[in-house]
Amino acid sequence: MLYFIPAWYKKREWCESEESWRVKRMYSEFDDTVKQIQLFHRSGGYDYQIMLLGFSPNFRHFLHRQGVFRVPYWSCFDAIQEVRRKKAEVLSFHDLDWPEGIEFLYTPFVVAAMLGQEKYAQIDFAEDGNPIWVELYQNGTIFRRDLFDDRGFTASMIFYENGQPAYQDYMTEAGIWKLRRYDKDGHVEINEGCPEYLLECGGLRETRQFSRITYENMDQVICEVLSSYLELTDTQDVFCIAMHNLHAKLLGQALKGKKRILSFYHDRYQISDDPDSLEMIRSADYVVVDSKDNAKKLQSMLQIPADRLAAIPPYDTRVDEGLSLQSGLQKLMMAVDGLDSETFGEAIRILGGYLPRKKGARVHLFTREAGYDSKQRLLERTRTELAKNGMPEEWAGEAGNDIVSENGLEEDGKVPVLFVPEQCVDELSVSKCMREQWLIIDLREVPELYLQINAISFEIPQIVWKKTEFITDGGNGIILDRLEKLPQALDYYLDGLEHWNEAKIFSYEISKKYTTERLLEMWGEVMDSVG
CATH class of the missing domain: 3.40.50.2000 (Glycogen Phosphorylase B;)
Known part of the structure; x- marks a missing residue:
């Protein structure tokens, strides 16, 4: 099995970059991993799977935009939240639990929910038309944002204090909070009432219990769940890692002893002096870069042997006459x-x-x-x-x-x-x-x-x-x-x-x-x- 570990993050956060349809896209979604998956998706020559580390409640829509909707994947946050649903489902904001007397005001961009003369909520939508989140207000100030999964349930809730995010809950499909991350110092708490996470690999499904109730940061939670999943993979499996500063150190630790291909794309990854990251690069089974120029630079900086380094463009040519x-x-x-x-x-x-x-x-x-x-x-x-x-x-x-x-x-x-x-x-x-x-x-x-x-x-x-x-x-x-x-x-x-x-x-x-x-x-x- 070939596992692709992408770097589809919102800057340096463990979450996707999905935005409301009314917000202009400020970035390109395409990268080396998208092209690699498209290539293997078309060829059918290898068993492959995406290994998604970040929180991505709209991941099915992302795959659809890239033309690889049916690509198999494993999601770390699906494991944390014990999500068993696989298919996208229609969710109507009318089906949410609204108070008696709510009135919906339709604008060209959002739907506002009015309770009497006060704004009670605002519903934003993704470009596919599905509700992406609902913001709730008290006295004109936001106090909560509910984020929806494109499979038809509330995936997360962000709670605000004085208009600023205070903590975020990650939910199960049944609406129970599983994990809570605090914005002030980034520490994470596990709900003692349901301290398990779900692992699914090759037809095997089992639950395991978190080793702790409190973690210093989200990295530790992801590393624990990922390490547990890796125990179920085969020793011959290969991991193709999109190099990114957010997950380089974590993967350097979690994937020790595993077969690794590192993929460098443009200036996405800045080489640092972190010993774990440098050791991962030097000990990688293979390194792929997007151009010969970048291959020369990387080789001179890290002395990577030529027989473990390849320049493969992330774009293919298709003859087009143009206009x-x-x-x-x-x-x-x-x-x-x-x-x-x-x-x-x-x-x-x-x-x-x-x-x-x-x-x-x-x-x-x-x-x-x-x-x-x-x-x-x-x-x-x-x-x-x-x-x-x-x-x-x-x-x-x-x-x-x-x-x-x-x-x-x-x-x-x-x-x-x-x-x-x-x-x-x-x-x-x-x-x-x-x-x-x-x-x-x-x-x-x-x-x-x-x-x-x-x-x-x-x-x-x-x-x-x-x-x-x-x-x-x-x-x-x-x-x-x-x-x-x-x-x-x-x-x-x-x-x-x-x-x-x-x-x-x-x-x-x-x-x-x-x-x-x-x-x-x-x-x-x-x-x-x-x-």
């Missing part, structure tokens, strides 16, 4: 997140001098920042650089009329928009945006892996600052050694289709190295090595 030729514009995507101010300013100056003489060319300033004002701040930053170089600030604006005349002015005589902010947080919106681009400009020291893989899939050229395994200079892109050469690189791909089509063909050849089938082969080699 760039169908547009009357040549859209140039320029990634700006993490780009230093000096390079950004110089790029805007160069592009500002270049674009007016290129009919139909426009730069899309690409950001994955989720803030509501991210686009506006990006516009202001661009306008400042334009003004500094004596160029019209109006060149930076929202996308409007795409028809421009030969002299660079819009048909109605207005100043054209040449720099447009493009905000894409999740991978779906990124792919949708990239489908329309003519080429990618990424001048950062570390280009974004997802953009590079997508550019290969859409067969569009890339202009980058740093060489990676996904770029061949003069093939599917150009590697700049000086920023002043950016106009020549742009001319190479914008003046006619000859070089653009050459990059298209080259991208197609590179894409063969990172197909779903090839990634599965890479993982098969890792599994054979560990097994």
